[in-house]
Amino acid sequence: MNYTIKKFASMQGLTVDTLRQYEKKGIIQPFQDEENGYRYYSDMDVRIVSTSRWYSSLGFTLSQVAEIMKTLSNESLQSAFSEKILEQKRQIVYEEEKLKELIRFQRYYNLIERGxxxxxxxxxxxxxxxxxxxxxxxxxxxxxxxxxxxxxxxxxxxxxxxxxxxxxxxxxxxxxxxxxxxxxxxxxxxxxxxxxxxxxxxxxxxxxxxxxxxxxxxxxxxxxxxxxxxxxxxxxxxxxxxxxxxxxxxxxxxxxxxxxxxxxxxxxxx
The missing domain is CATH 3.20.80.10 (Regulatory factor, effector binding domain)
Known part of the structure; x- marks a missing residue:
């Protein structure tokens, strides 16, 4: 089944401008009807965009997603995932440190207040x-x-x-x-x-x-x-x-x- 850009964007919960960014990065390539000049998206594009959004949810940028979707070598994929895993570990530790300090200083203030x-x-x-x-x-x-x-x-x-x-x-x-x-x-x-x-x-x-x-x-x-x-x-x-x-x-x-x-x-x- 084929979809217009407005219909396709609505199905994905994306704006038309965002969808065009997917096209610009080469993640999807809609075909153009020679008779009316309109571009259409296929069911395959639905699956590709859904998969791309899943990778984005892991913290990959759209440019990184585009590279992943272009079937990189296993070595390149392993490198991309290793970098993202390290980045996520850092973020987790960073947020844990912030939470720990918030709890610790709240405790200090309570102790100071009680004297x-x-x-x-x-x-x-x-x-x-x-x-x-x-x-x-x-x-x-x-x-x-x-x-x-x-x-x-x-x-x-x-x-x-x-x-x-x-x-x-x-x-x-x-x-x-x-x-x-x-x-x-x-x-x-x-x-x-x-x-x-x-x-x-x-x-x-x-x-x-x-x-x-x-x-x-x-x-x-x-x-x-x-x-x-x-x-x-x-x-x-x-x-x-x-x-x-x-x-x-x-x-x-x-x-x-x-x-x-x-x-x-x-x-x-x-």
Whole structure:
């Protein structure tokens, strides 16, 4: 059976303009009636367009669909599917990371609102991180700025943190911290971000996870970690590495602006 372009578009739930894109890409080739000059589509075109739309639903562009429908070699098809599978895996991980962070930060806000002490033992995965020793200068160093920009494109798969060295915590003076962009080693397999020589590795480790509070005008110092360190001491833990923190939010409490950060204290059991 033959169909006019309007009838065919209506059957497929497509616009006439979209159907013409299928023709332009060579996916379908309607025949032209020599007597009246009209173009007509066949039942075979119905099957071809339906199959093409199925491939499009998998995330292939119309140009990619056109290549697939031209009966590529098995090797080319395998390559096309491998690329699409990797792309979908990345998208799934990306969406899962966003969902995880939404749930996590909602929990932080609930804990902050209740004002209750919060400590939990967790396993922090192996991380790769791009540090800068000059505190807040990470995004101003021209030597590593291209890497920083590349990593920032992957937020929230990558995340921006502040690290306080164990030695600085123990000695207190001078108190020092550095900023870093992080990505888990597991996610790095899906996003091969450029790795400059200054990248460091933090192994998977047991941590005490908590929330820090400080006045907005105060600079982070040892006293802001004291409650966490006291918890470690009382519960038989020993600090085993650099503490990782990240800003959560600011709020007004009793007329004063305060900042909240989450923190991971790497620990060993006494």
């Amino acid at each position: 209750e002490p919060f400590y939990e033992e967790v396993a922090l995965p192996e991380l790769l991180y791009l540090p800068h020793s000059m505190k807040d200068q990470l995004m101003q160093d021209e030597d590593i700025l291209p890497y920083v920009r590349a990593w920032m494109e992957l937020l929230p798969v990558t995340f921006y943190t502040r690290w306080v060295p164990k030695a600085s915590i123990e000695k207190r003076e001078p108190f020092h911290y550095y900023m870093a962009l992080c990505i888990s080693k597991e996610n790095l397999a899906l996003w091969p971000v450029p790795l400059p020589s200054c990248v460091r590795t933090s192994p998977e480790r047991k941590c005490i996870h908590t929330i820090l509070r400080k006045k907005h005008e105060e600079v982070l110092s040892g006293k802001h970690l004291d409650q966490g360190l006291l918890y470690l001491e009382k519960n038989g833990y020993r600090l085993s590495g650099d503490v990782m923190t990240m800003y959560i939010s600011s709020r007004i409490e009793q007329g004063q602006k305060v900042n909240y950060h989450y923190a991971y204290f790497p620990v060993e059991t006494e």
